[in-house]
Amino acid sequence: MFDVGFLELVIVAIISLLVLGPERLPVAARTVGKWVGRARRMTGQFTKEIDRQIELDELRAELKKQGESLDINEDVNKIHSTISEALARANAKEFEPLQRDEADKPFTPSETSATQASQENLSSQPK
Numbered sequence: 001m002f003d004v005g006f007l008e009l010v011i012v013a014i015i016s017l018l019v020l021g022p023e024r025l026p027v028a029a030r031t032v033g034k035w036v037g038r039a040r041r042m043t044g045q046f047t048k049e050i051d052r053q054i055e056l057d058e059l060r061a062e063l064k065k066q067g068e069s070l071d072i073n074e075d076v077n078k079i080h081s082t083i084s085e086a087l088a089r090a091n092a093k094e095f096e097p098l099q100r101d102e103a104d105k106p107f108t109p110s111e112t113s114a115t116q117a118s119q120e121n122l123s124s125q126p127k
Contacts (some may be wrong), residue, residue, distance in 0.1 A: 016029075
């Protein structure tokens, strides 16, 4: 920004000592220091805010780009066509169930298995 060397600072200090005098120079230096500090803080806050805005704009652009590339309708159409094809093949009887030897019968425990289960329950109970 400003290219101020050591020699320039010494010249400014000597001139300010001559103009202000030794009594008012410390007060003036303190005031100038406060102003410089405020200016630096304001500049830092300004640059932070600009950087934050740039990051937000980049994030918004990236999210918008990802949102445009994400096509849900296309995925739904693919799923719909896959299911339709599967249903069409099932209706065309391409897949037939396996033949069974016996018809489905309800489960009825036999007497021998019922007596064995009751004996096991009696033998496993603590005495």
